[in-house]
Amino acid sequence: MDEQTFEDYKSKYLDLYEKTKEQSEVEKASILNDIDFEIELMHKDEVNVAYILNLLDQIxxxxxxxxxxxxxxxxxxLLSGDIDLRSKKELIEKFIDEQLVGNKVASVQDAFDAYWSKEQRKAFFQLCEEENLKQTKVEKIIEEKLFADEVPALREKVRxxxxxxxxxxxxxxxxPRIIDKINNFINTFIEGMAA
Known part of the structure; x- marks a missing residue:
């Protein structure tokens, strides 16, 4: 290869090197931007009962x-998208339809608390009646489950x-059916309700 051909190849090589270097620098920046964007997407605001009550106030x-x-x-x-609030969805929507749409309440918090207590009592009595259970014993099981997630001899206590x-x-x-119903009751009416 003569010297001129070598220089031609060398110049082409340097041109390609500069182009790829510029592109890789641009790509590096865009990758970082993409990562920042993905992190922002992964960040999720906590949706809890207090947040839902704020939206109910707006309604x-x-x-x-x-x-x-x-x-x-x-x-x-929001209720559909949050696993912790999904069990409460039907009741909260019922509260909105019965108490807020077309009505004005003085305090959404007070109206919600009264509604929730009424529905909780109704569901508790329905559970005890359907399964023919002693209310005081079921109350003790629920209290124990709230205090310590694992209740020793739970099957025996249900019996x-x-x-x-x-x-x-x-x-x-x-x-097992009764234990599931008690767990569903706790998940719906008690867990995550501190506003």
């Missing part, structure tokens, strides 16, 4: 029914809460 304060429906949809979407004795085969199916 209550707004006279425009179209705006109320937008806020209601926003609350519904003792039953008003009528059941055969072993019937208990084998009914005790």
């Amino acid at each position: 209550n304060d707004n006279d425009d029914t179209e705006e109320q429906q937008k806020k209601r949809q926003q609350v519904s979407d 003792k809460a039953m008003k009528e004795k059941q055969s072993i085969l019937v208990r084998k199916k009914s005790i």
Whole structure:
């Protein structure tokens, strides 16, 4: 290869080197921007009952029914998207429909607390009635589950809460069902309700 050909190749090589160097520097910056954006997407505001109550206040304060429906949809979407609040979705939507849409309440917090207590009592009595359980025993089980997530001899405590004795085969199916209902009751009405 003669010297001129070598210089031509060298110059082409340097041109390509500069272009790729510039592109890689631009790519590095864009990758960092992408990472920052992804981190921002991963950051999620905590949605809790206090936040939902704030949105319910906005529904209550707004006279425009179209705006109320937008806020209601926003609350519904938030409840659907949060695993901890999903069990409360139906009741909160029922509260909105019965208490806020078309009505004005003096205090959303007070109205919500009264509604929630009423629905909690109703669900508790329904659970005890459907499963034929002693209310005081079920209350003790719930208190124990709230204090210590794992309740020793839970199956035995549920058996003792039953008003009528059941055969072993019937208990084998009914005790897990009752435990599930108690856990669902706790998840819906008690867990995450501190505003």
